[in-house]
Amino acid sequence: MTATVNSPAVLASRPPVVVPASAPPLGLGTAVRHALVMASRNLRKLRGDPGQLLDATVMPIVFTLAFVYVFGGAIAGDTGSYIEYFMPGIMALTVTIVSRTTGVGLAVDFGTGIVDRFRSLPVARSAVLAGRIISDAVRMTIAQFVILAFAVLIGFRVHTGPLELLAAIGLLVGFGVALSCVSAVIGLTARSLPTVDTIATLWMVPLQFGSSMFVPVETMPGWLQAFVKVNPMTLVVDACRGLLSGGEVAGPALGASIWIVGAVAVFGPIAVLRYRVKR
Amino acid sequence: MNAAVQVDDLTKRFGGTPALRGVNLAVAPGEILGLLGPNGAGKTTLVRILSTLDTADSGTARVYGYDLVRDAHQVRALIGLTGQFAAVDKDLSGLDNLEIIGRLLGLSRRDAKVRAAALLERFDLVEAGRKVAGGYSGGMRRRLDLAASLVGRPTVLYLDEPTTGLDPHSRAALWDTVRQMAYDGTTVLLTTQYMDEAEALADRLVLLDGGRITAEGTTAELCARVRGRTMRIRPVDPADLPTVAATLVAAGLTGGTVVADAGQYQVPVNSDEQVTAVVWAIAACGVALAGIDTGTPSLDEAFLRLTQSEASLVAAGSEVSR
Incomplete structure (x- = not known):
């Protein structure tokens, strides 16, 4: 071996060791800042792999084309009136699709070992989870504007005002955050990445199809109508229809809000607990 | 401190x-x-x-x-x-x-x-x-x-x-x-x-x-804990291994093992006199040799001896070339 640090001469010549000062404690402000840095980390990944934005942009456009031009005539008589009916639905569907990323992203982070790095740093424990949900909410917001722009291109018009439009997007993203909490629990519980992906997609299928998203509720059998009417998806979509095209808003919006608050209150803490124990 | x-x-x-x-x-x-x-x-x-x-x-x-x-x-x-x-x-x-x-x-x-x-x-x-x-x-x-x-x-x-x-x-x-x-x-x-x-x-x-x-x-201290050296004797014909073993035991050099896979006999030695004694004993018994060598324990061997059971030591020892 070459001259190593083992030799007494080298040991003696080392500079004196300075005992480090203590670190400032973590406050709420720091925790918020850490979550935002973590969210910006997730969003920066879109630069390295823009394909991660396909689910929020191309997918809803493809669904819109398929539903409006394939089923539209059959469901609503003509494609023009179906666009009017369907747009709030596809906006909500987009939010559900993007919510999958919360669970998948967390599972990926645990899989690569990067979470260990963050946990070994003096960083708020909440940062990874909160950052994930924030960045997915941002993606959901981007997705809303993309799909709206496309919808306008094929003939959709907002018949109310900009405030109503913003309220609709706010409600949709709020609903998305609630879905993300559930998705997070799945991502932090299921064993492997493919399982997370499947479950995070599958659990929403009854919500998506058992709703007023694609077709009017009146044609469904009575027992199904009972489910559809309390389905948060229906409530969110109906509220958005009211907000974008005129019609009842207060009833469905209230129901949707209760669902959103309830889901966050239940699944948020479960996700936090799962995050704490997951290795 | x-x-x-x-x-x-x-x-x-x-x-x-x-x-x-x-x-x-x-x-x-x-x-x-x-x-x-x-x-x-x-x-x-x-x-x-x-x-x-x-x-x-x-x-x-x-x-x-x-x-x-x-x-x-x-x-x-x-x-x-x-x-x-x-x-x-x-x-x-x-x-x-x-x-x-x-x-x-x-x-x-x-x-x-x-x-x-x-x-x-x-x-x-x-x-x-x-x-x-x-x-x-x-x-x-x-x-x-x-x-x-x-x-x-x-x-x-x-x-x-x-x-x-x-x-x-x-x-x-x-x-x-x-x-x-x-x-x-x-x-x-x-x-x-x-x-x-x-x-x-x-x-x-x-x-x-x-x-x-x-x-x-330190490295030196750990190597010193594993005192002595190992001699490896490889007869041309592996069938002679029992003869080699018996000869050395008769000469008072105990603690050896037959490593059948490597076709060799390993025996620990603690002094130059013992190394010489091994050579004399083998020469006297007339077994034809393909190789004979002496290894000082490296940190590798010290590590193996200090951490592993006797059985895996012998298996690993056959891979240590020195």
């Missing part, structure tokens, strides 16, 4: 399996401690506990006096960790990887960029800095991982098998970095399975086996 890392009677079980069974350890400030041990010895478990990623079942551990559990936040402010698997974001550039950590550690956007650029330069990653880490070679990823653990200028650095899978050039470069850091006052706890790495870097070695510390000392 207070220890940089002080570990007292640490135990940890996973399910029913004990991973650590009462580990005591002290690392002096500025020291490089080599933690050696076979797979499953508990090295990674110990490092994970010392990094606050896991908690021990009993016992205490402190970093500069801060308790691992009670003062976890203070401990995290002092330590850096480079794990066995490079923990970098594949979809982010090298620069972004480091900048994000700087931002998490409270640096301003500008300072985080400056720090990231300096580390990229130090680890020879400037050209690759703007490319996503997913496209890096194994060596580059390791260097980025190490750079990431240094963003916060840790006082204590844990390196968990840092050179596994690296080519010789990258290993040497990483060794230089570790030496420089130790010289600058960073305390380093290094786990490794490579004896040459431990020999090259560590001021002191600790052998962890089956969740316990089984030996401790």
Whole structure:
């Protein structure tokens, strides 16, 4: 071996060791800042792999084309009136699709070992989870504007005002955050990445199809109508229809809000607990 | 002098399996401690506990006096960790990887960029800095991982098998970095399975086996604990092995073993007189020899003898060429 640090001469010549000062404690402000840095980390990944934005942009456009031009005539008589009916639905569907990323992203982070790095740093424990949900909410917001722009291109018009439009997007993203909490629990519980992906997609299928998203509720059998009417998806979509095209808003919006608050209150803490124990 | 890392009677079980069974350890400030041990010895478990990623079942551990559990936040402010698997974001550039950590550690956007650029330069990653880490070679990823653990200028650095899978050039470069850091006052706890790495870097070695510390000392001290040499006698015809064995036992040289796979007989010798006696005895019995040699214990052999059971020692001994 070459001259190593083992030799007494080298040991003696080392500079004196300075005992480090203590670190400032973590406050709420720091925790918020850490979550935002973590969210910006997730969003920066879109630069390295823009394909991660396909689910929020191309997918809803493809669904819109398929539903409006394939089923539209059959469901609503003509494609023009179906666009009017369907747009709030596809906006909500987009939010559900993007919510999958919360669970998948967390599972990926645990899989690569990067979470260990963050946990070994003096960083708020909440940062990874909160950052994930924030960045997915941002993606959901981007997705809303993309799909709206496309919808306008094929003939959709907002018949109310900009405030109503913003309220609709706010409600949709709020609903998305609630879905993300559930998705997070799945991502932090299921064993492997493919399982997370499947479950995070599958659990929403009854919500998506058992709703007023694609077709009017009146044609469904009575027992199904009972489910559809309390389905948060229906409530969110109906509220958005009211907000974008005129019609009842207060009833469905209230129901949707209760669902959103309830889901966050239940699944948020479960996700936090799962995050704490997951290795 | 207070220890940089002080570990007292640490135990940890996973399910029913004990991973650590009462580990005591002290690392002096500025020291490089080599933690050696076979797979499953508990090295990674110990490092994970010392990094606050896991908690021990009993016992205490402190970093500069801060308790691992009670003062976890203070401990995290002092330590850096480079794990066995490079923990970098594949979809982010090298620069972004480091900048994000700087931002998490409270640096301003500008300072985080400056720090990231300096580390990229130090680890020879400037050209690759703007490319996503997913496209890096194994060596580059390791260097980025190490750079990431240094963003916060840790006082204590844990390196968990840092050179596994690296080519010789990258290993040497990483060794230089570790030496420089130790010289600058960073305390380093290094786990490794490579004896040459431990020999090259560590001021002191600790052998962890089956969740316990089984030996401790400098390289020279550990080698001295495994006294004596081994002679290997290989007859042309392996059928002569029993004759060789009987001859040596008759000559008073006991403790030998037949290594059938290698077609050789191994016998420990403690002095030059015994070496000579072996040669005379074999010459007198008339067995034709293909080879005979004497090996002094390397750190490899010391490691094997101090950590492994007799059976696996013999099996491994046949692979040690010296």
